[in-house]
Amino acid sequence: SLLDELIVHSGIDNTPFVLDKIKEFGFKYSTVSGTTWGLDNISLSPEKPRIIAEGKKLEEQIISQWSEGLLSEEEKYQKIIEIWTHTKKNLEKVLPATLDKNGSAYDLFTSKARGNMGSLTQLVGMIGLIQNNQGKILEYPIIPCYFEGLSPIEYFTITHGARKGASDTALNTAKAGYLTRRLVDVAQDVVVTEEDCGTKEGIVVTKENISGIEIPLSKNIRGRVLAGDLKDKNGKILYHKGFLITKEEAYNIEGAGFTEVFVRSPLTCKTVHGLCVQCYGLDLGRNRLVEQGEAVGIIAAQAIGEPGTQLTLRTFHAGGVAGTDITTGLPRVEEIFERRIPRNPAVVSETDGEVIEIKAKDGKEKVIKVLSDSKADGKSNEMEYNVTFHRTPIVKAGDKVKKGQLLTDGSADIAEMFRLAGKEVVEKYIISEINKVYELQSASISRKHTEIIIRQMFSRRKIKDAGETNFSVGDIVENTAFIEENQRVVEINGKESKAETVVLGITEVSLRTKSWLSAASFQNTNRVLIENAIKGGVDNLRGLKENVIIGRLIPAGTGFKNSFVPEKEE
Structure with missing residues (x-):
């Protein structure tokens, strides 16, 4: 954001000089400050024995319940992991108080120069739960911290996780590289070939909420071209069709209370070979309208593939629920772009209608009944959907559902969704799913890039x-x-x-x-x-x-x- 402001303020030619000055300023003062730190800068929290004792007491209760047969092996495992995760969080809260406010360790942590709460917790709190080399979390936490020192067996146990981390990174790089290669291959012929394809179509962009992360409207519409006039509540035209939304205008539109904007998109571009300038919009690298001849397909492939190395490779167990494997990270991106059928796919509604009831069937399966809006032969249609025990319904009786809407958690089968609900619903679903993966790893990419790959899939x-x-x-x-x-x-x-x-x-x-x-x-x-x-x-x-x-x-x-x-x- 500082770079953005500098480029606007000083122009692209002068920015490097300003950045050099900032660098020299930083180096000069970090050298003369002579910041150093050693073991005497940090100390243990007097609260630690109490917090650990509480954790152990809860753990003993769980083990006694398990030995009496009140809990299954899986439930015991989940509960013990929850207890120690919670205990470590409680310990984290009391640690900042152990740092001397005038000490160099405090400066290093609070200025974000080096280290974070995680490294402080391992130094003077507890190391906590660790994974074995299969990626399974062990239910025996490591209670001492590095300051107190570890026993040989504790040290040995930690080395498993460390080695797995190093080998994972190597595997991950190769997988991300291969995904990038496939993306480049599918989009390599997408070049901006004309000024305007003349389409009247576009997509409606709204603000999004992805797993609790708010993505503002301004971020999604920046650099887009309006597909229709943007009018206020009184019908007065604020921006005409064909207007390129800059960063400032995006904030203004959001500030004026708009919740959705109709913009041009690569998904609806009518250019036969490649794309047109108007449907693509701003060249994100140069902050001006894209030029003809720009290889936007390859840019899109690299923008999606490059953060791929940061995405995690593991399929993790959602806390507390046995048997829900949720594919995240790189395998999820691959699953979507390769249109693979997920294991235990989500149940998708085949009609518009209303959920009448959700009832349990024999065993762990459930049945969702939907009353369809379309009537056949004078009778109203009731559709029944079987839900396997892997999935949990996310609708309740009385909810209105649309064709193609997910009725349970989990990932949808894209081909099935397309058959039932059509192209637009699938496009929206893919964009939100890809966004979800990248946003959760705080590696956000522009929707435009995802849209180009989706255009190629269709x-x-x-x-x-x-x-x-x-x-x-x-x-x-x-x-x-x-x-x-x-x-x-x-x-x-x-x-x-x-x-x-x-x-x-x-x-x-x-x-x-x-x-x-x-x-x-x-x-x-x-x-x-x-x-x-x-x-x-x-x-x-x-x-x-x-x-x-x-x-x-x-x-x-x-x-x-x-x-x-x-x-x-x-």
């Missing part, structure tokens, strides 16, 4: 009726190929083909591209080359990869120059 159609085109029924073809082939047939008064939009995972989309050079250099090389040799595939060299492969200038940046306009043959 960029294929399945042929229902081939008409007089070169397609066969059941072929999955690119939207661009479908539009061009139909135009060709119409010009010779032939019958057009008919197709339906399908949603595919990113690897599948990459392999079903019209460019066989791009597909063959990605995966399944033999299959792609053999198929294209049989049918005489033609590569028009529209994307970036194909041109790199044969050594031509890529059709982006300075090599763009309307390379999408076919050259007239002499």
Whole structure:
């Protein structure tokens, strides 16, 4: 935010000098301050024995309940972990008081220069619960802190977690790198190719609440172009259609009490090859309207893939509930973009209607009954949904539900949701799910990037009726190929083909591209080359990869120059 203000105030050319001055100022005074610290700067809290004793007492109660058969093994495990997590939190609260307000340790922690509450807790509080190398939390906490010293067995136990952390990081980097490669491959041919596609469509952007994290409206609309006039309560036009919302205007719109704004989006762009300037909006790197020839697809792929290394790899157990495995972090991002079916998917409503009742069935299963709004043969429809014991209903009797709405916790099967509720609902769901993963790891990315990848996931159609085109029924073809082939047939008064939009995972989309050079250099090389040799595939060299492969200038940046306009043959 300081950088933002500096660039606005001093311009992009002068900012580096200001930053250098800040750096020199910081180095000079941290050198002359001579800040040092040792063991005598920190001390143990006199409250620790009392807090630990309370924790042990609660733990003993749980163990006696378990030995009497009142608790299961799983419940005992969960409760003991809750007790020690809570105990460590209580200890954390009393630790800041142990620091001398004039001491250097206090300065280091409070100025955020080095260390945080977590490191202070391990130094003078307790080390607490640790994981074994399978990622399972052990129910025996390590009560001493580093200041008091550990016994050999305690020290040995900690080394497991430390080693796992180091090896996880290495694995994580490779996985994130592979995800980035697939994202780049699916979006590499998305280049800004025209000024305005002339669409009247757009998306409605609102403020979001993701697992308790508030994402303001201003953040979501900044850098977007309005798809319609923005009017106040009295009908007075504040901003006209086509207005680019800057950072200041975004705050003004939010301050004026607007809760939703209708903006242009890559999801609704009608440009046949690539995107148009108006649907993309602001170039986030340069803070001005995006230029034609900008390779926004690759930027989107890198923006999503780069924080991937920070995302966690583990599937963790939600506290207190046995058996709910929630996939988070990198595997969740991959699951969504590859359109995989989640284990124990959430139950999705097939109609608009009202929940009548939720009743328990034999065992742990439940049944949700929904009264549908659409009537068939004069009778009202009652739909029953079986909920497996892995899932918990998130609706209650009397709630109104919409087609495609989740009735239980868990992750939805995207293909199923698309079949029931259509494209818009799925687009919203994917954006919010991807946002959730990144926001929870405090690595936020612009929605625009996610939208470009989603646009690619919906960029294929399945042929229902081939008409007089070169397609066969059941072929999955690119939207661009479908539009061009139909135009060709119409010009010779032939019958057009008919197709339906399908949603595919990113690897599948990459392999079903019209460019066989791009597909063959990605995966399944033999299959792609053999198929294209049989049918005489033609590569028009529209994307970036194909041109790199044969050594031509890529059709982006300075090599763009309307390379999408076919050259007239002499």
